[in-house]
Amino acid sequence: MKTLKINLLYRCTAKCSHCRFFCENESEVVTPDFETPYAVAKGLKENFGLDMAVILGGEPTLFRDETIQLIQRIHALGVRTRLETNAWWAESYEKALDLVSALKETKTDVMLSLDAFHEPFVPARYVANAVKACIDAGIRYNLEVPYLDPVHKEHALDKRTESLVNQLCAEFDTEIPQYEGGILFIGRAADEFGDLFAQNRGVPTEPCTKVPWWGDSDIETLDLLILEPGGYITKGCGIAIGNVHDQDLKEMLVQYNAQNHPIFKILLTEGPLGLAKLAEQYGYKIKDQYADKCHLCQEARRILKPYYDDILKPDQHYTTHCH
Ligand code: SF4
Numbered sequence: 001m002k003t004l005k006i007n008l009l010y011r012c013t014a015k016c017s018h019c020r021f022f023c024e025n026e027s028e029v030v031t032p033d034f035e036t037p038y039a040v041a042k043g044l045k046e047n048f049g050l051d052m053a054v055i056l057g058g059e060p061t062l063f064r065d066e067t068i069q070l071i072q073r074i075h076a077l078g079v080r081t082r083l084e085t086n087a088w089w090a091e092s093y094e095k096a097l098d099l100v101s102a103l104k105e106t107k108t109d110v111m112l113s114l115d116a117f118h119e120p121f122v123p124a125r126y127v128a129n130a131v132k133a134c135i136d137a138g139i140r141y142n143l144e145v146p147y148l149d150p151v152h153k154e155h156a157l158d159k160r161t162e163s164l165v166n167q168l169c170a171e172f173d174t175e176i177p178q179y180e181g182g183i184l185f186i187g188r189a190a191d192e193f194g195d196l197f198a199q200n201r202g203v204p205t206e207p208c209t210k211v212p213w214w215g216d217s218d219i220e221t222l223d224l225l226i227l228e229p230g231g232y233i234t235k236g237c238g239i240a241i242g243n244v245h246d247q248d249l250k251e252m253l254v255q256y257n258a259q260n261h262p263i264f265k266i267l268l269t270e271g272p273l274g275l276a277k278l279a280e281q282y283g284y285k286i287k288d289q290y291a292d293k294c295h296l297c298q299e300a301r302r303i304l305k306p307y308y309d310d311i312l313k314p315d316q317h318y319t320t321h322c323h
Pocket residue numbers: 012013014015016018019020021023024057058059086113118
C-alpha cells in the first residue's frame with residue numbers, strides 16, 4: 001500500500017462542468033468526518049506501509065483548520081501529504097501566504113487547478129497568488145491543467161485554458177511546474193462533454209486494468225486506495241471494495257481479490273464493454289461511439305447501479321441532478 005487519496009467531501013466552492021465527482025456549491029455545507037480518514041491512514045500505515053496521503057474533495061479548505069489539523073496528524077504518522085485545492089482562498093497574496101505557510105511544517109505538496117472549467121468560480125488571479133505564495137514559502141506545488149482534447153485544443157474551453165496558463169506563466173520568471181493532460185469523461189464530464197467528444201472514436205474494447213489519476217494504480221493491487229465520504233474504500237470510480245464502517249479495514253484489504261469482485265473482474269477482462277453488455281440485459285443500448293472508456297463505463301454502471309447497489313458506491317458517482 002503506497003497512496004491513500006482522501007475525498008473529504010463532495011461540497012465545493014465551485015461546480016465545474018468537468019468534475020468527475022459531481023461536486024457542487026449549492027447544497028448545505030456539512031462538516032465532514034475527519035476521524036475516519038485519520039483512522040484509515042493510521043491503519044494503512046501500520047499494516048500496509050502507507051507512503052502518501054492526498055487530501056482532496058470537493059474543496060477541503062472549506063474546513064481550513066480541520067483539514068490542516070488532519071494533515072498534521074497524518075504527517076505525524078510518518079506519511080507524506082499532499083493537498084489538492086482550487087485556490088478559492090487565495091483572493092489576495094496575504095491570504096494565500098497565510099494558508100500555505102500553515103502547510104510548511106508538514107512539507108505538504110500543493111496541487112492547484114488552473115483551467116477554463118474552474119475560471120467561472122475561481123479567477124486565475126487567485127491561482128497566481130497561490131503560486132507566488134508557494135514559491136515564497138518554499139512549498140512544493142504544481143498546477144493541474146486538464147484539456148478536453150489535449151492534442152488539438154480547438155474547443156473554446158481548451159483555448160481559454162491554454163491562454164490562462166500562458167498568462168500565469170508569463171507573470172513568473174521561474175518555470176511553473178504543471179501537469180497537462182486530457183480530462184476523463186467520467187462523472188459530470190461524461191454527461192456534459194461525452195457525446196460531443198465521442199465523434200469518430202468508436203466503442204472502446206480494451207480492458208481497464210488501472211485507474212488513470214495516479215501512478216501505481218493497478219486495480220489488482222492495494223498500491224492506490226481512495227477513501228470516500230461515508231467510509232467507502234474504492235479505486236475512485238464509484239466501485240466499492242468495502243466500507244470501513246461495516247468491516248475491519250485490515251481484513252477487508254487482506255481479502256481483496258479483484259478477480260473475485262463482481263465489477264472489477266469484468267473490467268479486468270472485458271473492460272467497460274463487458275459492463276455495457278451486462279447493462280444491455282437491463283435495457284441499456286450500446287452506442288456507436290464514446291469519448292473514452294470511462295464514458296462507456298460511467299453509462300453502463302449507471303444502468304447497473306440498482307442491481308449492484310451494495311458495490312456501485314458511493315451514490316455521489318451516479319448523481320444526475322446537479323449538472
Ligand atoms: S473539479 Fe474540483 S473545484 Fe471543480 S467542482 Fe470538482 S472538486 Fe470542485
